[in-house]
Amino acid sequence: MTNSDPRPWGADAPSGLFERFLERACTSDSKVWARLASWFATDAVDVERLGFRARLHPKDNLSEKRVLYTPGRFDPAELAYLSSMIDDGFTFIDLGANCGGYTLHLAAKAPESARLFAIEAQPEMARRFAFNLASNHFAAVVQLDELAISDERGDIIFTINHRNRGESGLAGEGETITVPALPLADYLAERSIERLDAMKIDVEGLEHRILAPFFQNAPRTRWPRCLIVEQLLATPATDPVALAVAAGYRIERDLGRNVILTLGPAGHE
Template identity: 40%
Template sequence: MVPSLDTSAFGTRRPPPRLAAVLGLTRCQPDTWLGRRVAFGLQHLALPRIEGPVDVEAMDARLRLYPFDNLCEKRILFTPQYFDQAERVLIRSRIRDGFVFVDIGANIGGYALSVAAAAGPEARILAVEPQPGIFERLVYNIAQNPRGAVKAVACALGDHDGELTLFLRGDNRGASSVRFVPSDGRAETVKVPSKTLLTLAREEGLARIDVAKLDVEGAEDLILMPFLRDAPEDLWPRLLVLSKVMQRWQADVLGALAEHGYRRTLETRLNLAFERP
């Protein structure tokens, strides 16, 4: 089960002195082989001693993090300097007036709130997250950062409007998927509402999408293929950031992107970015 949400005022779960000292060390490590080894070693020692959520400032946002059951939250807590830095810099460089960002698989809001801090209140940012417990954490974190214009949307995106089964991973809630059962074959399941990306865009009245980020554990093709087929060209995102899990896709997403005028502009260990001129 997902731990119950702690709704106490932000700041009441500040890290105790020993953990604060460890975080000071892990967060200052450089992005080198040795730096990462030091940071991850300290993280390994500190993590078992964390008994509840932790309130921190990271990635230009105030966040309450539950690092013991979600890899995303663990990464942001201990090593935010390693958290998709190149991808977030790229997205921020594309901010313009009336900026529209759709964060699909928003988790607890790391990307969405980081972008919101740079884009300002005039931007429109949708943070789409289907998993009930994680969605509650997302909503809490959005409320702690009122200067940005982030709207949380509780649904899964896919190839149809209706309902999908979400397979939950208890050891890493951020790796839950509508397509893949965890490798050990055991998973909780929950039925969640589903929409296509085109339906979401129409319901939200979007005239364009500047950037879309998709991190949905191998179901990216379920979202993108029908959208590229059915959506008007004006709605195609100028920049797409996709989780690099091509081996899980059951359709030729890369070929479809090329046919629609997208060119690869960034590749990192975890993600790919494509942009239309």
């Protein structure tokens, strides 16, 4: 998709007291300063964070708020692990890409041979991602796809949470829209992805709906070597970490909320 915002990056640069408090929040990685800065925040803020330029909207999206005020707290272990995997031909899928925190951070480090795929079903968040992508000049190829990944192909209902757009998804309460959907295996085939080094998946508790049929039907050679998911201990029957471990992944790092898993050799589940 194309960037629909006519104002270039930099038009919404922070200023005045907001700029001063924002700088303190970032340099000290302090939630207290972040809270003070938020009192003066505008709807959109143009900054450089995590190695890339972005226009961030902190008032309706927790992820953008975290990247803006305390980028040092934005999944540092996960980003460091993924960054350590970057090499020639590095291939990454960001499923539930949001504003681009993961994808654009990696794209800023990746070589020209790398391929990064960002999947975002929510039109407004896809628009924001597209703006952020267009505001940078990466060597790597970054593909943004405005669609959902699910267990079946066709149009499905997507619910938008206007209070925190990061909590939008295939289930919930709020405004509903219809979006196109593909199974993960079909997406890999359509994008000619033969090797998948890593995938981050964040689809608000419905990861099992995507991963269960994928593990059952897709060739193991297509599975991501590294998988980052949020564990759902309260609902063990649909916990994607337990599902991945049962399929042959091993837990590399348990970070509390998120878990980094790596794929073991075939026959060693």
